Amino acid sequence: YQNYSIYLKQWYQRRVRGKEQDKYPGFMLSRIPVMMEDDQMAHLYLSELLYISYLITLLKLPRKSLSNKKTNFPNTPSVVIDSIYKKFTSQGQLDGKIRTAMSDKQRNKLIAHILALSLIVDKFCVRFEELCKDTGVKSRILADTYRSMGCAVNKLKVDKEKGQLVAVMKLPVKLPPVVLRKGGKKRE
16 A cells, blocks of 8 residues: 555645646545545545546536547546446437537436545545535535435534535435334235
């Protein structure tokens, strides 16, 4: 695990503190310094953070730019790009050209994937103000999506961070008990 944190530190100092800081989501950038302190954590969550950044990039793309896979995701393995496009976009032919589009259903699915990964990275307790800024999605929509995933959404009451929304998923998830009818006629 030693190589991950060393590589991460070098990358962070070279790219993030330099001119390229605007290229990366704030959600990703705020978690990297914490990961640099723990080699095992860097190993576990770095790929999730990178994948979240790819998904946020796809979400923020203008509809006309969806077709330019290579230019939208430079230095990204084509296997990853193809997988993301296959899950969250659809292709059709218009005027003899292949067009790539994202329906509202696919967009909602993409947002749900981003939020699910954010829960994993933040150990199932996420302050999602940064995700609102990164994705351009209103906090109400993110809160509703977190609730639909089984999270409780609350406002923080700490003075310093008062009013920030937090999504918390309690694990293991407890399902309501099954109620069996007693007695009565048997159906044939």
